[in-house]
Amino acid sequence: MNIFIPLKNKKTIFKSKEILDHRFIPETLPHRDEKLKSIAKYWVEALSKITPQDITIYGKTGTGKTAVTLFAKQQLEEVAKENDLNIRIEYIRCTDFNTEYQILARLCQQLGKPVPYRGWTKAEVVNTFRNLFNSNMLGEDLILIVILDEIDVILKNDGDSILYTLTRTDNVSITSISNYVDFKRFIKPKVKSSLRDREIVFPPYNAQQLIDILEERSRLAFNEGAIGPGVISLCSALAAKEEGDARYALDLLKTSGEIADENESDIILESYVNEAKDRIEHNKIIDIIMTLPLQQQKVLEAITILTQKNEEITSGLLYEVYQKLAKNDKVSYRRLFDFINELEMLGLISANTISRGRGKGRTNIITLQCDTELIEQALMV
Numbered sequence: 311m312n313i314f315i316p317l318k319n320k321k322t323i324f325k326s327k328e329i330l331d332h333r334f335i336p337e338t339l340p341h342r343d344e345k346l347k348s349i350a351k352y353w354v355e356a357l358s359k360i361t362p363q364d365i366t367i368y369g370k371t372g373t374g375k376t377a378v379t380l381f382a383k384q385q386l387e388e389v390a391k392e393n394d395l396n397i398r399i400e401y402i403r404c405t406d407f408n409t410e411y412q413i414l415a416r417l418c419q420q421l422g423k424p425v426p427y428r429g430w431t432k433a434e435v436v437n438t439f440r441n442l443f444n445s446n447m448l449g450e451d452l453i454l455i456v457i458l459d460e461i462d463v464i465l466k467n468d469g470d471s472i473l474y475t476l477t478r479t480d481n482v483s484i485t486s487i488s489n490y491v492d493f494k495r496f497i498k499p500k501v502k503s504s505l506r507d508r509e510i511v512f513p514p515y516n517a518q519q520l521i522d523i524l525e526e527r528s529r530l531a532f533n534e535g536a537i538g539p540g541v542i543s544l545c546s547a548l549a550a551k552e553e554g555d556a557r558y559a560l561d562l563l564k565t566s567g568e569i570a571d572e573n574e575s576d577i578i579l580e581s582y583v584n585e586a587k588d589r590i591e592h593n594k595i596i597d598i599i600m601t602l603p604l605q606q607q608k609v610l611e612a613i614t615i616l617t618q619k620n621e622e623i624t625s626g627l628l629y630e631v632y633q634k635l636a637k638n639d640k641v642s643y644r645r646l647f648d649f650i651n652e653l654e655m656l657g658l659i660s661a662n663t664i665s666r667g668r669g670k671g672r673t674n675i676i677t678l679q680c681d682t683e684l685i686e687q688a689l690m691v
């Protein structure tokens with residue numbers, strides 16, 4: 311028999327797994343009516359052929375910023391079409407397009423003026439973009455709303471020149487979305503003053519709100535009766551602790567469902583949720599470690615080796631072992647301290663300064679904060 315047949319016909323408690331995917335935009339967004347209305351209040355201007363004010367949306371991960379904005383986009387596109395208005399809303403995720411050139415090229419392409427993704431000068435791309443806003447033959451002006459999601463990525467990577475260009479193009483309105491409240495420190499005062507934006511803050515969801523969100527989604531995603539007692543409350547409570555992150559709540563529910571399938575169970579049990587939590591945590595740490603720069607990985611590997619030997623890890627000892635691993639490519643002793651700080655910020659290690667007693671000075675002692683096996687798995691050592 312073909313190896314795919316039994317896999318495809320395997321029993322599952324999912325009715326439609328895509329419903330739990332991050333990219334799925336639900337038809338209702340519980341507890342976000344007010345935020346949707348805030349966005350609509352500014353964007354509605356476009357229906358009277360006025361370029362809407364710029365908007366800035368802040369909020370922690372998983373508070374529904376992307377979902378709500380995309381929902382508002384669909385809604386505005388719908389009325390614009392019905393009324394035959396020349397309004398375009400373009401969604402750009404700055405992790406995918408992270409330079410001014412790439413974003414403008416993408417916008418030109420979406421608006422029907424293809425620009426090569428490399429090779430032109432920036433001025434050529436800027437001009438092509440600006441020319442899109444010359445009235446067309448019917449004198450119908452285009453109004454463009456650009457959604458820059460994860461805007462902090464482009465600001466860090468490429469500076470604020472994209473904002474400079476967009477704010478200086480007539481008929482363009484910017485909606486920026488950021489996970490960080492302080493992202494504007496990356497914008498120069500000159501550009502900041504031309505970004506006359508209205509701010510909308512998305513607060514974290516509380517446990518009860520997450521329950522409402524999960525109940526709605528799970529009705530569509532799972533077979534009837536597939537969710538055991540206490541499962542949704544547990545997912546919601548765990549996610550409420552993680553700063554009200556709806557994405558995490560959905561991930562927990564989805565992974566719990568997968569564990570139920572693995573166990574050939576018709577029902578998700580609370581114990582599966584706890585298992586799902588460990589699995590997600592585990593994968594998150596592996597991801598972090600795998601994407602560290604190579605020299606950082608070497609430092610982490612050195613810490614792991616010393617931990618396995620039960621050594622007290624001082625920075626001096628760490629540098630010795632690190633040098634052996636890094637061979638010719640090593641960084642300086644001073645740079646090692648930056649690495650230690652960064653690894654500490656990521657929660658992989660902790661570093662405590664202790665006093666060795668009078669006259670003996672102070673020493674940094676490093677302790678690993680995750681399983682050595684996990685690190686070995688991630689670094690494949």
Ligand SMILES: Nc1ncnc2c1ncn2[C@@H]1O[C@H](COP(=O)(O)OP(=O)(O)O)[C@@H](O)[C@H]1O
Pocket residue numbers: 330331332333334335336338339340341342369370371372373374375376377378523556557560
């Ligand atoms: N109010 C809500 N109702 C239903 N699903 C929601 C709601 N808020 C967020 N979600 C879902 O949670 C996940 C994370 O939301 P997202 O908009 O990506 O968060 P953010 O952009 O703030 O990080 C997505 O799958 C989204 O569909």
Ligand SMILES: [Mg+2]
Pocket residue numbers: 375376377459
């Ligand atoms: Mg988002």
